[in-house]
Amino acid sequence: MKLFIVIFTVLIPTIYCLSDQEEWQQFKTQHGKSYRSLLEEKRRFDIFKSNLRMIDEHNQRFNNGDETFRMKINQFGDLSDEEFRQMLSLQKDQIPNSGDNLALLDDNVDIPKEVDWRAKGAVTAVGNQVYCGGCWAFSAVGAIEAQVFLKNGTLEPLSAQNLLDCAKGEYHNLGCRGGLMVNAFNYTRDHGVLTEKEYPFKSDSGKDKECKKQGGVKISGYKEILAGDEQALAKAVALIGPISVGVDSSQLKYYDVGVITKSHCKSERRYLNHAALVVGYTEDYWIVKNSWGKYWGENGYFRLTRNDGNTCGVATVASYPTLD
Numbered sequence: 367m368k369l370f371i372v373i374f375t376v377l378i379p380t381i382y383c384l385s386d387q388e389e390w391q392q393f394k395t396q397h398g399k400s401y402r403s404l405l406e407e408k409r410r411f412d413i414f415k416s417n418l419r420m421i422d423e424h425n426q427r428f429n430n431g432d433e434t435f436r437m438k439i440n441q442f443g444d445l446s447d448e449e450f451r452q453m454l455s456l457q458k459d460q461i462p463n464s465g466d467n468l469a470l471l472d473d474n475v476d477i478p479k480e481v482d483w484r485a486k487g488a489v490t491a492v493g494n495q496v497y498c499g500g501c502w503a504f505s506a507v508g509a510i511e512a513q514v515f516l517k518n519g520t521l522e523p524l525s526a527q528n529l530l531d532c533a534k535g536e537y538h539n540l541g542c543r544g545g546l547m548v549n550a551f552n553y554t555r556d557h558g559v560l561t562e563k564e565y566p567f568k569s570d571s572g573k574d575k576e577c578k579k580q581g582g583v584k585i586s587g588y589k590e591i592l593a594g595d596e597q598a599l600a601k602a603v604a605l606i607g608p609i610s611v612g613v614d615s616s617q618l619k620y621y622d623v624g625v626i627t628k629s630h631c632k633s634e635r636r637y638l639n640h641a642a643l644v645v646g647y648t649e650d651y652w653i654v655k656n657s658w659g660k661y662w663g664e665n666g667y668f669r670l671t672r673n674d675g676n677t678c679g680v681a682t683v684a685s686y687p688t689l690d
């Protein structure tokens with residue numbers, strides 16, 4: 367017995383170290399990471415290791431049936447909490463939807479049990495905001511792309527960069543440092559939004575850029591979903607199209623597959639720090655498009671429980687653009 371314990375205490379740490387090193391090498395290659403100095407690399411490796419431990423523990427619980435989603439190390443594996451927070455950029459100044467701009471959706475209409483706008487060809491490929499806090503711009507163009515498709519029959523990726531660079535000033539957004547979809551919609555109503563081809567994504571460094579040109583597709587305005595009303599959100603998704611939403615992203619960083627439940631996150635406005643696009647639902651969950659690349663989560667998407675008490679605030683600041 368004594369020998370057994372000795373062998374274990376000596377071997378286990380060594381084995382762990384080896385596999386951490388291997389995972390680290392693999393991580394660096396896969397995500398093209400390089401560091402300025404050995405000191406910097408050591409700091410990053412320490413962050414990476416503590417993330418691996420946390421993810422292992424979570425997945426252990428997942429395997430035991432105590433968690434509803436699995437985690438995986440990804441491009442964020444070497445970021446500090448502070449660095450990750452900078453990518454979360456839904457501004458705080460929008461109050462929960464309750465005003466006179468609410469969507470008026472017919473109460474007597476039956477909606478399908480399941481909706482998935484991807485299957486109808488209304489959703490473009492998953493974008494990647496990289497180090498720019500531009501979730502709000504990706505969410506906004508996703509919603510506009512679908513409305514243009516439904517009206518015109520053509521699906522054309524629109525430019526998040528155009529909104530990041532130009533929807534500032536009187537439109538209150540702060541480029542890569544944050545914004546709101548409703549502000550992006552007002553900008554698009556007044557100035558239009560160009561296509562991704564005309565105005566490609568450049569803010570991968572997280573640095574702000576100058577507004578280069580304006581124009582493109584215009585919308586007539588936007589509508590909001592009554593805060594917290596998941597029925598109204600479902601109706602809007604079914605009858606209107608993909609809907610822009612804010613979420614509390616506290617469980618999303620290393621999300622891999624599964625459904626995030628209410629117990630994992632908060633739904634009040636002050637906790638919402640990220641924006642995404644609801645593209646469909648089933649009876650049990652919302653299907654949400656993220657902007658962290660197609661290798662993140664479920665091919666770039668995640669799922670939140672539906673009718674579970676406004677999971678992660680999915681229905682707190684939901685809105686969509688209107689086209690005449």
Ligand SMILES: *[C@@H]1O[C@H](CO)[C@@H](O)[C@H](O)[C@H]1NC(C)=O
Pocket residue numbers: 514518520522583
């Ligand atoms: C609408 O469709 C036409 C042709 O089908 C296309 O040329 C045009 O670019 C589309 N408009 C938008 C805003 O996508």
Ligand SMILES: *[C@@H]1O[C@H](CO)[C@@H](O)[C@H](O)[C@H]1NC(C)=O
Pocket residue numbers: 548549552
């Ligand atoms: C958008 O524009 C409308 C009309 O000009 C205005 O009432 C509304 O407050 C604007 N929305 C935001 C979020 O500023």
